[in-house]
Amino acid sequence: MKIRIYRNSVRFRLSKTEVGRLEEEGYLEETTDFGPSQLSYAIRKSTGNELEARFEQNKITLEVPEKLLTGWAANNTVGFEGNMPLGEGSSLYLLIEKDFKCLDNVEEDQSDNYDNPKTC
Numbered sequence: 001m002k003i004r005i006y007r008n009s010v011r012f013r014l015s016k017t018e019v020g021r022l023e024e025e026g027y028l029e030e031t032t033d034f035g036p037s038q039l040s041y042a043i044r045k046s047t048g049n050e051l052e053a054r055f056e057q058n059k060i061t062l063e064v065p066e067k068l069l070t071g072w073a074a075n076n077t078v079g080f081e082g083n084m085p086l087g088e089g090s091s092l093y094l095l096i097e098k099d100f101k102c103l104d105n106v107e108e109d110q111s112d113n114y115d116n117p118k119t120c
Helices: 016-025
Strands: 003-007 007-015 027-033 038-046 053-054 058-066 077-089 090-098
Touching: 007 016, 007 038, 007 058, 016 027, 053 090, 058 090
Parallel strands: 007 090, 038 058
Antiparallel strands: 003 007, 027 038, 053 058, 077 090
């Protein structure tokens, strides 16, 4: 699972295995170690109707409606997005998507990523 944060947007990218686990088990979590403290990020299946996120105790948790995840591993839907209202006209943009193989040569292992549609 990869996470990208830029201003008021948070983007999660998942490999094939992670999409399958999320659909089946309903929860994924990763941790980045900064020595004396850690940043954790997780995705949890929810009963809600919209993407929502929270940040508590150094952990970002994305709540994804179960109805969106059902069948996601097997279908062609790339991902889901939403804007979570924060009040005073502000919002947090949330995106969860399948991770595609890069078109450029990169050194990271991409064997569990989805085939990039631009190469098909």
